[in-house]
Amino acid sequence: xxxxxxxxxxxxxxxxxxxxxxxxxxxxxxxxxxxxxxxxxxxxxxxxxxxxxxxxxxxxxxxxxxxxxxxxxxxxxxxxxxxxxxxxxxxxxxxxxxxxxxxxxxxxxxxxxxxxxxxxxxxxxxxxxxxxxxxxxxxxxxxxxxxxxxxxxxxxxxxxxxxxxxxxxxxxxxxxxxxxxxxxxxxxxxxxxxxxxxxxxxxxxxxxxxxxxxxxxxxxxxxxxxxxxxxxxxxxxxxxxxxxxxxxxxxxxxxxxxxxxxxxxxxxxxxxxxxxxxxxxxxxxxxxxxxxxxxxxxxxxxxxxxxxxxxxxxxxxxxxxxxxxxxxxxxxxxxxxxxxxxxxxxxxxxxxxxxxxxxxxxxxxxxxxxxxxxxxxxxxxxxxxxxxxxxxxxxxxxx
Amino acid sequence: xxxxxxxxxxxxxxxxxxxxxxxxxxxxxxxxxxxxxxxxxxxxxxxxxxxxxxxxxxxxxxxxxxxxxxxxxxxxxxxxxxxxxxxxxxxxxxxxxxxxxxxxxxxxxxxxxxxxxxxxxxxxxxxxxxxxxxxxxxxxxxxxxxxxxxxxxxxxxxxxxxxxxxxxxxxxxxxxxxxxxxxxxxxxxxxxxxxxxxxxxxxxxxxxxxxxxxxxxxxxxxxxxxxxxxxxxxxxxxxxxxxxxxxxxxxxxxxxxxxxxxxxxx
Numbered sequence: 001x002x003x004x005x006x007x008x009x010x011x012x013x014x015x016x017x018x019x020x021x022x023x024x025x026x027x028x029x030x031x032x033x034x035x036x037x038x039x040x041x042x043x044x045x046x047x048x049x050x051x052x053x054x055x056x057x058x059x060x061x062x063x064x065x066x067x068x069x070x071x072x073x074x075x076x077x078x079x080x081x082x083x084x085x086x087x088x089x090x091x092x093x094x095x096x097x098x099x100x101x102x103x104x105x106x107x108x109x110x111x112x113x114x115x116x117x118x119x120x121x122x123x124x125x126x127x128x129x130x131x132x133x134x135x136x137x138x139x140x141x142x143x144x145x146x147x148x149x150x151x152x153x154x155x156x157x158x159x160x161x162x163x164x165x166x167x168x169x170x171x172x173x174x175x176x177x178x179x180x181x182x183x184x185x186x187x188x189x190x191x192x193x194x195x196x197x198x199x200x201x202x203x204x205x206x207x208x209x210x211x212x213x214x215x216x217x218x219x220x221x222x223x224x225x226x227x228x229x230x231x232x233x234x235x236x237x238x239x240x241x242x243x244x245x246x247x248x249x250x251x252x253x254x255x256x257x258x259x260x261x262x263x264x265x266x267x268x269x270x271x272x273x274x275x276x277x278x279x280x281x282x283x284x285x286x287x288x289x290x291x292x293x294x295x296x297x298x299x300x301x302x303x304x305x306x307x308x309x310x311x312x313x314x315x316x317x318x319x320x321x322x323x324x325x326x327x328x329x330x331x332x333x334x335x336x337x338x339x340x341x342x343x344x345x346x347x348x349x350x351x352x353x354x355x356x357x358x359x360x361x362x363x364x365x366x367x368x369x370x371x372x373x374x375x376x377x378x379x380x381x382x383x384x385x386x387x388x389x390x391x392x393x394x395x396x397x398x399x
Numbered sequence: 400x401x402x403x404x405x406x407x408x409x410x411x412x413x414x415x416x417x418x419x420x421x422x423x424x425x426x427x428x429x430x431x432x433x434x435x436x437x438x439x440x441x442x443x444x445x446x447x448x449x450x451x452x453x454x455x456x457x458x459x460x461x462x463x464x465x466x467x468x469x470x471x472x473x474x475x476x477x478x479x480x481x482x483x484x485x486x487x488x489x490x491x492x493x494x495x496x497x498x499x500x501x502x503x504x505x506x507x508x509x510x511x512x513x514x515x516x517x518x519x520x521x522x523x524x525x526x527x528x529x530x531x532x533x534x535x536x537x538x539x540x541x542x543x544x545x546x547x548x549x550x551x552x553x554x555x556x557x558x559x560x561x562x563x564x565x566x567x568x569x570x571x572x573x574x575x576x577x578x579x580x581x582x583x584x585x586x587x588x589x590x591x592x593x594x595x596x597x598x599x600x601x602x603x604x605x606x607x608x609x610x611x612x613x614x615x616x617x618x619x620x621x622x623x624x625x626x627x628x629x630x631x632x633x634x635x636x637x638x639x640x641x642x643x644x645x646x647x648x649x650x651x652x653x654x655x656x657x658x659x660x661x662x663x664x665x
Contacts (some may be wrong), residue, residue, distance in 0.1 A: 007523045011512070018511040174507055218507035222568065224473050226524040227496040394411065 004228035008236025016206045016240055017162065026202040026244050030252035034194065037261035042263075045128070052130040058099065059135075060085035063106035067116045070106065073142045079134070091121045102131050112293035113150070184360030189333035192355035195249045195290055196329040196348060198296050201250020204318060207241045207301030212314035215396075225397065231387040234306075238298055238383055245294030250287065282358050285368070289358070293351050297325075301380030306389040309398050332356045341363070344371055347378055401447040401470075401576065401577040401607055405479030408462075408469050409438040430632045437467040440631045447609070447624070449484070449575075452602050454622035454639075458659055462631040463611045467580050470609070471501045477491040483576050483607075485600040497525065500574035504584030506565050510554030514545055514564045517553065518571055524571035541595075550575070567595055576607045583614065595621060615651035629659040 009160050058081050066072040074080050083100050085091070091103040105119040118139060122131040151162045175182065214220040223233060301318065308314035328349035331337050339353040350371045357363040389395045412435050418510030431438045440462040447453045457463050468474040469483055472492040480487055486494045509517055515536065522532040540546055543563045547555055553564060554605035569577065579598065583591035598621050601608050612618060618625060618639060625642045635642065635658045639651070 004524065007520065011509075011516075011520045014516065015509060015511045217510070218503075218505045219509055221468075221473060221491075221503065222501065222521070225496050225499070225501050226521065227493045227526070228524055229493070389507055397474070399448055 004232035005236045005239070008233055009239045012206075012210055012240040013236055013243065016148065016209070016244060019205070019209065022205045022209065022244065025205050026248050027251060028203065030198045030248050031255045034198070034252055034255045038256070038259055039263065048128040049130070052126075052128050053134070054079070055129060056081050056132075057101040057134065058083045058093070060094070060100050060103045061106070062088045062103065063108070066106040066108060067142075068116065069142060069145065070104070070118070073138060073145075074104075077138050080138070095121065095123055098231035099152035102135060104135070116146070120342055157208050178361070181360045181362055184356065184362075188359035189352070191359060192332055192352040193329045194256070195252050195286075195355065196293060196352055198252040199245045199249035200322075200325050202251075203241050203294060203297045203301055206244045207298065208307045208308075208311055208314040208318070210237045210240060211302060211305035212308040212311050213305075214308045215308075218389050220396065230390050234302070234383075234387045234390045238302055238386065241298035241302055242294050245297050246290065249290040249294060253287070282361070285363070286355050288372065289351050289355055289368075289375075292372060292379055293348070295379035296347065296375060296382060298372060299379050300387045303382060303389060306386060307395055307398075328352065339367060341367065341370075345374070347375065351375060400449050401481065401483055401609075403443055403445050403470070403479070403481040406440060406466070406476050406481055407438065407478040408465050408474060409433075409436045409477045410441045411435060412437050413645040415629060421473040429630075437481065438631055440469070440628070443628075443633045445626055445633060445636055447607055448605050450602060450605045450608060451623045452598060452621050454618040454625045455609060455628065456613075456618065456625060456655055461628045461659075463628055464580055466628060466630075467501075467578050467609065471499055471578050472496055473501075481560055497572065498575045500572070500577040501580070502565055502571040502577070502580050502582050503580040504568040504586075508561055508564055508568075511552060512612040513550050513552055514556075515549045517564065518567055521568050522571045527572060535568075535571060535573065539570060543567055558586065559593070562586060562590050563593065566594070574606065576609070577601050578599035579608065579610045579612075581611055581613065582615065583612065611643075615655070618651055621655075627655065627658050634658055 016026075039083065056079055059074060060083055061071055062085075063334040071082075075082060085094055085103065088103070088105055091100075091105075094100045095103070102120060102122040105121065107119065109116065120132065120135055122135075123129065124132070147166055148159075148162060151157075153166060156162055156165060211220075214223065224230070226233075247290070300321070304317045304321070305314045308317060326346060329352045330344055331346070331349040332342070332352035332355070337343065338349070339352070339357050343353055344367050345348045354363065354368055354371050357368075412432070429437075431441070443466065446547055449518060455463050455466070465474065469476050470488065472495050475492075477488060480489045482488070483498055486498065488495050497637050507518075512520070518536045518539070519532065522535060527535060540549055543566060545560075545563055545567065548560055553561065556564065577598075579594070582594045586594070598608055600608060602621075602623075610617070610622065622639055624638055625635065626633060627642075635645070642651060642654045642658075643649045644654070645657045646655070649656075
């Protein structure tokens with residue numbers, strides 16, 4: 001039995017290894033493109049943030065006479081430049097046109113010695129906008145000066161007493177979660193998403209080529225007439241698609257690891273520390289989680305490919321399947337979605353969440369065993385369906 | 400010896416083939432449709448002696464390819480059976496495949512493999528190993544003159560070269576029965592001649608040959624016996640000379656039209 005499977009496996013692997021499209025999806029994309037995309041993205045975000053932080057902000061002030069010192073404080077702050085604007089009604093259009101970055105409107109005081117309310121008008125859509133924090137920093141500084149003057153006028157000259165009156169209760173945060181868990185929660189969802197997507201993409205082309213491609217080229221019929229049971233043919237093909245999926249996922253891991261080794265320091269010490277704190281056991285467990293994932297994808301894609309009459313038809317079936325893979329994989333990136341017995345029952349999402357837990361270092365190993373078992377069972381069922389498909393004449397000889 | 404007894408094959412129809420609304424019927428209803436099933440071949444019986452070439456004729460859609468697919472175990476019969484030297488296609492399909500070679504005009508090659516790699520692959524799938532496999536490949540390469548392109552990728556070969564590779568693939572396990580399903584379709588004269596010589600060579604080697612074709616000159620040249628299938632049924636079985644007697648002027652084309660009816664698309 002073994003020799004038939006191995007013969008099919010070796011031949012299919014040889015053919016897959018000579019297919020440029022498969023090699024691009026299986027090797028080039030995860031190994032080179034992923035680090036490149038991350039590098040470009042981080043550079044782009046860093047540049048955008050840097051630009052937003054250092055760019056000169058053009059501003060207009062209305063009602064400055066109601067808050068003495070406001071105009072002077074902004075005028076003396078580097079990075080801010082006053083721009084004349086006639087009427088507050090022109091503010092939205094001026095912001096839209098880019099004539100100003102912000103406008104401050106000081107509301108009338110409700111009563112003498114009361115609180116000054118300053119409206120900030122700006123474009124709050126860009127995520128990288130630094131208008132609000134930079135303006136807030138200046139206003140906080142001005143507010144401190146006004147508070148100090150008012151308290152001194154009331155006879156409170158001691159800075160410590162001033163703080164006690166201004167902020168009698170202060171909360172100081174002392175998180176108990178280790179840094180690995182905190183950062184793992186923030187970035188841990190992204191990594192399994194990438195592993196899963198590239199595992200799927202890596203398996204996709206070999207799967208289509210190995211069944212629907214054989215039908216289209218007219219080679220399938222000769223394969224059906226060799227004296228080995230058809231389930232051996234399917235198993236040989238499955239092993240190749242499975243290998244392609246595992247290789248893609250592992251190369252994604254290698255690509256990310258390589259990028260972190262070379263550029264991780266630029267992200268700051270915390271992420272580097274998190275990556276270093278992921279031990280060999282966790283890495284082995286993450287790799288172990290990718291094995292049933294690749295098996296599920298290989299069996300599922302092979303099912304579809306066996307059913308399809310041509311390469312094109314298989315692609316049209318697999319396109320919507322992409323969403324079925326992306327959505328559960330994406331779940332781990334959503335805030336508040338945690339691994340529990342309920343989410344552990346959702347295929348793919350459970351693997352994504354389990355990898356996230358492993359990165360965070362908070363894995364419940366009983367759930368891990370259950371996920372490994374259920375995923376392996378699902379892969380086995382899909383593989384069994386593939387072998388059934390491959391015995392059905394109405395599937396193999398569809399007209 | 401090949402013995403075929405009561406062989407039938409039907410397929411489930413997804414839905415009964417009805418006439419589109421508002422349209423006149425295109426022709427008489429197909430007698431092979433029965434409710435929700437399509438009877439591609441029905442109750443076929445014949446015998447072929449070892450070492451003979453039997454031509455399988457019939458119009459397009461007559462059921463020739465289905466018959467050959469059932470005999471070669473690609474499809475399972477709905478009723479009846481066939482035996483190759485006592486080996487039953489229903490009970491022992493794997494054993495049948497060990498003694499059977501199949502070549503179709505539509506058969507493709509693995510474009511990213513070389514002819515040598517492809518022959519090794521199919522040889523291994525047929526249980527050949529080591530020196531025995533190498534000897535078999537060397538023999539076929541010599542016979543078919545494939546030395547100059549044995550290690551070139553199949554997708555770089557000409558149509559004639561590809562056809563030779565297909566022949567070598569069909570014969571790699573030295574089958575005692577060879578099935579040819581319209582093997583010369585789309586080939587030029589030289590490539591078609593290679594196939595016909597191969598068919599003759601198979602007979603000389605004592606193999607039983609089933610040849611499905613639309614070309615009457617091929618039948619006249621190589622066949623010892625002729626079977627005509629029409630609308631899924633065997634409507635003629637006899638020698639080439641006996642078939643000629645059915646047509647005016649003794650031509651096989653006229654004879655075939657006479658057997659299947661003048662209106663058939665032969």
